Amino acid sequence: MAKPVLEDVADSDLHEKIKRVMECETFEDLLATTAPLEEYLANAGCLRQLRSLEDKYLLAEDILMFQVIHRVRGPFERFRDGLGSLGVLDKIQTHPESFRPLLCWSPTTLTADLIDSLFTIRLSPVGSNRRQAEEMVVPFWRDYLADAEDQEGTQKLETILAFATGASAVSPIGFSPQPSIEFLHQEHDGGNPSKLPIANTCINCLKLPLHTSYDDFQENMDFALGNTHGFGIV
Structure with missing residues (x-):
């Protein structure tokens, strides 16, 4: 089994603390850096007497083994036993690549087609103006x-998605509620029809303005995206 490395620690705060331990340049600095960690080290079974600066590597290795391996061993073994009781584990071990998309998340590259498929378009009744x-x-x-x-x-594309949902990427569990598109029929701002899109990120809803030419639509969409810090309403 390969030894865990610093990049395997998902907790950003702990990641930074381990990094500081590994970067200590004097023994006194090492003692000062590890002092606030004593309670965590004791609970993790990693508390050791430090005698020299070189002990920082052993300490970091102990922390990584606990955080990445030992801390999750119990739940992982119960999960494995559950899969084994149904015969699924044998199938996973026999065909690992077939199960990888189901069990391992990988970042999704945004495309125009992907964003289009994420949004449900809510149209008015057929035949209406x-x-x-x-x-x-x-x-x-x-x-x-x-x-x-x-x-x-x-x-x-990330900017468009962030404007509508508050997220610039598709999360492993997707969106809830499902992103949707509505249209701005009502008038805003003193009776003038809204030319700019509006987003309600609480419900992942993007409301598009009604333009009769693509150039006008594109210009106002670009203006909205370029003048909104983060997401929301222009």
């Missing part, structure tokens, strides 16, 4: 995503 206006804007939205991908790649 609102439906006609909305159906004109839907192709604008998809063209805008395609242009964003072609011109700026994933960076602009």
Whole structure:
């Protein structure tokens, strides 16, 4: 079994503390750095008497073994036993690559098609005047995503997703509620029709303005994304 390394520690605060221990340059610095960690080290079974600066490597190794291996051994073994009781473990060991997408998360590269598939478009009833206006804007939205991908790649797609949901990437468990698109039929700001998109990140809802030309739609979308710090409303 490979020894755990610092990058395996997911806890950012503990990661930084272990890093400081490993970077100590004097024995006195090592003692001062480890003093606030005594309670954690005692609970982890890693408390040892430090006699020289070189002991920092043994201490860091002990912490890594506890945090990455021993701390989760019990739950992991129970999980393994559960899989074994149903015969799933044997299948995983026989076909590991087939099960990798189910058990191991990997970052998703954003594409125009992926973002389009994330959003449910909520259209008005068929035959209504609102439906006609909305159906004109839907192709604008998809063209805008395609242009964003072609011109700026994933960076602009991340900005679009963050504007609508508050997240610049798709999380391992997806979104809840599912992102949706609505349309701005009501008038805002003193009776003038809204030209800019509005996002409600609490419910992952993006409200698109109703424009009759793609150039106007693109210009106002770009303005909104460029003048919103983070996400929300322009």
